[in-house]
Amino acid sequence: MPIKTREDLMQLKAQLPDETSYRMTILLCGGTSCLSSESDIIDEMLREKIEKNHLENEVNLVKVGCLRFCGEGPIMFISPDDIAYVRLTIKDVSDIFEQHILRGHIVDRLLYVDGAQNKTVPAPKDMDFFKKQQRIALRNVGDIDPRSIEAYVAREGYEALRRCISDMRADEVINVVRKSGLRGRGGGGFPTGLKWAYTASVKSDEKYVICNADEGDPGAFMDRSIIEGDPHSLVEAMIIAGYANGASEGHIYIRAEYAISIEPLRLAIDKAREHGFLGTHIFGSEFSFDIHIKLGAGAFVCGEETALIRSMEGHRGEPDKKPPFPSESGFRGKPTSVNNVETYVNIPAIILRGADWFASIGTERSKGTKVFALAGQLRNIGLVEVPMGTTFREIIYDIGGGHPEGKQIKAVQIGGPSGGVITEDFFDTPIDYDSLIAIGAMMGSGGMIVMDEDSDMVEIAKFYLDFTQDESCGKCTPCRIGTKRMYEILERLTAMEGDPQDLERLETLGENIKNASLCGLGQTAPNPVLSTMKFFREEYEAYAYRTKRTSYLIDGKQCIGCTKCARVCPVDCIAGKVREVHTINENDCIACGACYDACPTNAIVKP
Amino acid sequence: MKLIDKMIQCKINGITVNVEAGSTVLDAAEKAGIHVPTLCHLDLHDVGIVNQNANCRVCMVEDEKRGTLVPSCAEKVTDGMRIQTDSLKAVMARRTSLELLLSNHPQDCLTCVKNLDCELQSLAYEMNIKEIHYHGEKMSHPKDLTSRGITKDTNKCIMCRRCVTMCDEVQTVGVLSPLKRGFDVVVATAFHLDLGQTSCTYCGQCVSVCPTGALAEMNDAPKVWRALNDKQNHVVVQVAPAVRVAVGEMFGYAPGEISTGKVVSGLRRLGFDKVFDTNFAADLTIIEEANELINRIETGGTLPMLTSCCPAWVQFIEAQFPELLSVPSSCKSPQQMMGAVTKSYYADKTGIDPKDIVMVSIMPCVAKKAEAAREEFNRQGLQDVDFVLTTREFSRMLKEAAIDFKKLPEESFDELLGESTGAATIFGTTGGVIEAATRTAYEMVTGKELKDVNFKQMRGLEGIREAQVEVGDVTLRIGIAHELGNARKLLESIRDGKNHFDAIEIMACPGGCIGGGGQPYHHGNTDILKKRQQALYKLDGAMKKRKSHENDMVMKLYEDYLEKPGSPKAHELLHTTYSTKARI
Amino acid sequence: MREKILDRSTLDTALLARLDAYIDSLKGDKQEQLIHVLHKAQELFGHLPHNLQLYVAHALGLSGARVNGVVTFYSFFNEEPVGKYVTSVCMGTACFVKGADKVLERTLNLLGTKKGEMSPDGLFTVKDIRCIGACGLAPVVTINEKVYGKVKVGQIDDILSRYRGEKRAD
Ligand SMILES: Cc1cc2nc3c(=O)[nH]c(=O)nc-3n(C[C@H](O)[C@H](O)[C@H](O)COP(=O)(O)O)c2cc1C
Ligand code: SF4
Ligand code: SF4
């Protein structure tokens, strides 16, 4: 039955069993990270037990998308008790069932321990990790069953679409988006309303809206988590975009590798079609729209919109010069509006709660919230959504809990391979598009990696460059050959074969690659090098002047002579007797780090 | 439909320039008299060929308002734009791009085919590159020397993709593509096959636009030198029509200079025993072809009939349209007819053993090398034509022999196979063959004299042209296409029954043989093609005889040897067959 | 070389029939869907040998070079056969800062192979991949579907042994 009216929506919502009818609701994380540590098996085992004991009507076990605290996964939230169990293993299932589900006893050992304060925090809402977060894009992620359209509708899903189609003209929808101040979350920060207005204004027999779900940024998983946890939000937003831009077809470009995300997305599209949100006469109007999935095949540059369009057309994903922009001539040569996943999912919320509400969050020129994938040398790792304008310090220390071993945090890399590092001096910078540019960094898509005092910034820069030169499409000279040459210089430096002139070479080459490259990949590829060179020049100089120590060392004061390090060393360069201080033969050490990992007393010092 | 009436204003280095909307910054700079270096850029707008993917980045200039660099070859001028072509930022970026290209280049100039004719080399000179600051891994691919026409030295490739534009978009053969990505990108054939193992047509258009020595014609000069130095050999040479209006460019003459007489004397000085004119065979081809056409029309044979004198085109249809192999004329090309007649009729007349005759051709064409090697053109163990040299190779031989082209006297072709008409001359341009055939067919069918031999509607540089000619009581519907992409369009329309023609001329190269893959490099300048074309029409116009059947020596050939057009003897010597080729 | 590429006899006809059926089932411009067709072909055949690429090219009316250009552009497509166990070391940033490069190096050393190439015993192909979205478990290694999180350099030998079928005497 196609949904045509608000009443139809209400009816659909009514099909979802009321949560209050259950004695207990368990939200078990089915996000990628938790799935990787067997949350799916935990789910099966628990479900089996519930069924065996005929508790289906009492206990509501929901496999949800990412619960956002991925570093503590697999994780589950239990309500109304309001507690979280973390770091679950399959061995814990019977305890949870026997103790908690059957008897209502809390399993203390599975509760979250806040390492910073060394205390147990049972309720998610009391965890520092969640306290400062504000959810718009992630509003449903982790709260609802991504496979249930009813659950989405129960959270006002498809109501924004209904309002757009029944009560608003296309230009009115665009105006709301424009007034909200929403800017593209895919990296560039281009005002979304403006983009739509432009696409809508170009005359053409056909137009397209595209969702850029490529997310090839290493260390970023925001978009995927949204798609896995709340696919209908994206579907709804794209239909709204289609309506506003005057398009009748939408395409979602996603990598075939992300099979875990594609499955719920396909299901959501099918369900939406079934209920008439996709197809002809949507909400009884003359508006028709459908969504197709286009698969990528593993090329970071395909996240660049013109490359993405080439790829969608069955070609090598090579960027094209701009202008013309996709809004004018995009997919199949027609006007096309390309938007990022996170950008999209803000739209229904903006329509429902109004442009002013959205514009009231964030800073002067960056409105709303931003989702970050927080990772690295940090106590709390996971997805965080904070209002624009939150400072790095708040994210790193208040939300992230600082370094797990209390070491000094040296820098944060933001914006992935196109971004730069931010040092302690700038930790009080409010995070928004313009402040970041002002300090020589950029928002990027939302990867945020925290690095501690042990991190070798030259190695980090080399890592990013290895990535960009590997992912370069190879079309234009500066990026194809230039990033390779930069990488080679860094390789020589870190192999202690460089010379001081290499530093100058890196800088000149970097500047010119930025200036002369054809697309955003090349134009930003030197950033990690240039920004680390700016802040950590002495680390580069240590390599260039060959004063850098490359081997690991043992701190004699810490060593208890346990022999663990010697046993793992692949080149047998650690000597020492049991219960005596061990030593590393510096000439033979290949700096593999195995001993460092093995040492129980942190006696081993990184180079 | 064009929006060209709109003019916009911009400033280049402070100079105000008005350009048509849609112009590039490069166009505007040119108009202001400011030179900006380019490398990947290629714009043969008259024949609709543009490589504008802006990948080399040696043409970067600064957009002052935005403070960013833009590629002048591809960036469109906007109203009020202010461009600085020589800001430090722009100059540094251009130099860096070039240095980077050179850091991945063998720098073998001294022994490179392109030495002194190489755009990369000139640019390095022009930009005053005296040191390359970056070093590292270089490409290392094996050379492909196995094909019958083209050599590929990928290590010299700068990935400008002009060749890909040519092969893929213009010729729609699609043999070349960028493979892999990043530093490993290489412009190559599918699976790195040797070119000869693919469906390459040898049109040589990739060669003619390659700015470096990465693509070149096979060098057959050493074989010809050897043949010339063997006393046992009777070495005969033929010269194609398009050569004489282009070869001068290799020696500093303006494009379109007619150097027939110098070519002949130059060849004699190189030691050739007889210098014949391919135009003779062109006249012969027309007579056979006109006869075949009339025959097909009268007997209800396959129509349209397609001309078959362009070997690249023949290769193309064999691989791309195997279902249409009955439409090309069975006539051999003039080059092959000349070879066959030389090794039979001429051998008979002079009493020279055909085995001792070495037939060499000077051609504007790379595909002719492959054509000469086809098995179909072997009779009793002898190829009709033994060696084919391009216009460029011929010029290099002259230079090697220290022959001063400018000082050469004007001489005439040798008797017997040396006479020709104006009709044969225009074989060298698109539309020429069919115009020549029409002149003869008209008189053959009607028996009346054709007063005005100039079929203007068949001339020009438009990719696909159509013409209708009243021949007696029939109307001949004629189609003309040059460049294989246009040929494909025309063929598809015929195959799908959307279009009907009686006769069609197809030439693989832009402009026909004047733009052949073996001609002096035009480096992207269409004016050169136009000048060559004008010269051919000028030659035709200046001739007393302008219809092939007025060629007395050809008529004598029929009387003495072939009996009549389409005779069994003519079939044995002058006709051929086609077969399907795999598409790779 | 040319003959091998033109030869289809090494391709399983039943699988080719399924590929044909898939191509037939595509709606709209089929050439545009080249990447989808290649995904299907790789799913059916495990990798994309040259003759299969040419088969796809002919089926869609594209040139061999065009298809080969696309296949070699995307890292998801394999021209060479892959080992029974595809071992992917995540080299996303989160994993890298937690030592993924050392993990990768160790894995390659232990297997005596290079990135992207099959190990001499034909069991493993080691790849580096970018962020699988399990950054919380960094560094991450996956072997086929199975994910190993918080992997330490010292554990790799153990993990690989499970697939080699060797039982180590502990
Ligand atoms: C190298 C490169 C990679 C990119 N990758 C992505 C990506 O993975 N996801 C994304 O949404 N945008 C990516 N972008 C930005 C897109 O080109 C485009 O600006 C964006 O999808 C527009 O959507 P938005 O306005 O909603 O941000 C990338 C850009 C570049 C230059
Ligand atoms: S900058 Fe790099 S990725 Fe972008 S077009 Fe140039 S080579 Fe390709
Ligand atoms: S870093 Fe590796 S090689 Fe060096 S001492 Fe430790 S275990 Fe041995």
Ligand code: SF4
């Ligand atoms: S592992 Fe640590 S404590 Fe044990 S011997 Fe080695 S350095 Fe000493």
Ligand code: SF4
């Ligand atoms: S291609 Fe040009 S630059 Fe390269 S070696 Fe030949 S002549 Fe020199």
Ligand code: SF4
């Ligand atoms: S320019 Fe110099 S290097 Fe080149 S050939 Fe002449 S002398 Fe030799």
Ligand code: SF4
């Ligand atoms: S000779 Fe012609 S067909 Fe062959 S590769 Fe070059 S452009 Fe393509």
Ligand code: SF4
């Ligand atoms: S072969 Fe020549 S034309 Fe083709 S990409 Fe290389 S340099 Fe350019």
Ligand code: SF4
């Ligand atoms: S058009 Fe002329 S030069 Fe070009 S391939 Fe054909 S015969 Fe050769």
Ligand code: FES
């Ligand atoms: S995947 Fe489970 S909390 Fe993120």
Ligand code: FES
């Ligand atoms: S000439 Fe403009 S980018 Fe190559």
Ligand code: FES
């Ligand atoms: S960086 Fe390895 S899983 Fe994200």
